[in-house]
Amino acid sequence: MEYRELRVPGAWEINTRHFGDDRGVFLEWFKGALFAGASGHDFTLAQANCSVSAAGVLRGIHYADVPPGQAKYVTCAKGAVLDVVVDVRVGSPTYGQWDSVLLDDVDRKAIYISEGLGHAFLSLEDGSTVMYLCSTPYSPEREHEVSPLDPAIGIAWPTTARDGSPLTYELSVKDQAAPSLADAAERGLLPDFASTTNWISSL
Numbered sequence: 001m002e003y004r005e006l007r008v009p010g011a012w013e014i015n016t017r018h019f020g021d022d023r024g025v026f027l028e029w030f031k032g033a034l035f036a037g038a039s040g041h042d043f044t045l046a047q048a049n050c051s052v053s054a055a056g057v058l059r060g061i062h063y064a065d066v067p068p069g070q071a072k073y074v075t076c077a078k079g080a081v082l083d084v085v086v087d088v089r090v091g092s093p094t095y096g097q098w099d100s101v102l103l104d105d106v107d108r109k110a111i112y113i114s115e116g117l118g119h120a121f122l123s124l125e126d127g128s129t130v131m132y133l134c135s136t137p138y139s140p141e142r143e144h145e146v147s148p149l150d151p152a153i154g155i156a157w158p159t160t161a162r163d164g165s166p167l168t169y170e171l172s173v174k175d176q177a178a179p180s181l182a183d184a185a186e187r188g189l190l191p192d193f194a195s196t197t198n199w200i201s202s203l
């Protein structure tokens with residue numbers, strides 16, 4: 001396994017090692033001790049999620065109030081998604097910046113998104129199946145969203161699917177109504193960088 005910190009500090013790309021044989025393939029996509037050693041983040045599993053999305057489905061940008069926040073360790077078991085991390089931590093040196101990792105059933109990478117960061121993904125194929133481990137249980141009243149199409153963030157979402165066909169973005173009603181990053185900041189909805197990093201280092 002190889003770990004690479006992304007342009008947004010607190011987010012990592014994880015490259016997995018594949019063992020292929022006549023039966024198919026085997027791989028480890030999460031190893032707690034190795035990951036903690038590489039990243040300094042001691043990930044404790046509280047919940048595991050799965051979502052299945054048609055091509056063009058765009059979920060996010062989502063984040064949870066810190067503390068405790070919700071760290072996520074994400075992979076794509078089937079299909080392909082462009083997975084994006086956005087720095088929504090007010091006061092962060094990389095505030096408003098984003099980075100992405102292609103998660104698919106070929107490279108079988110994973111991405112880690114620490115507490116206080118925004119997370120979104122776009123499905124590039126029908127039936128894309130995203131599996132993610134969460135550090136805290138779902139708490140709807142503590143979960144927030146920022147528009148994934150906010151031009152000030154400027155995420156370069158792909159316009160074509162894996163097979164080259166054009167994509168029409170499909171967002172939930174909640175995500176369609178999500179504020180811009182600037183609006184969320186003005187309304188005091190965003191995590192604070194200093195308290196987030198203090199909280200993580202106390203874990």
Ligand SMILES: Cc1cn([C@H]2C[C@H](O)[C@@H](COP(=O)(O)OP(=O)(O)O[C@H]3O[C@@H](C)C(=O)[C@@H](O)[C@H]3O)O2)c(=O)[nH]c1=O
Pocket residue numbers: 049051059060061062072119120121138143172174
């Ligand atoms: C996220 C979540 C949703 N739900 C329910 C609430 C709702 O009825 C239904 C669909 O929820 P949502 O529309 O919020 O699902 P979705 O838009 O897929 O939300 C997810 O997006 C990605 C980008 C993330 O990072 C996740 O943490 C999560 O926020 O599932 C749970 O029961 N548990 C959960 O952990």
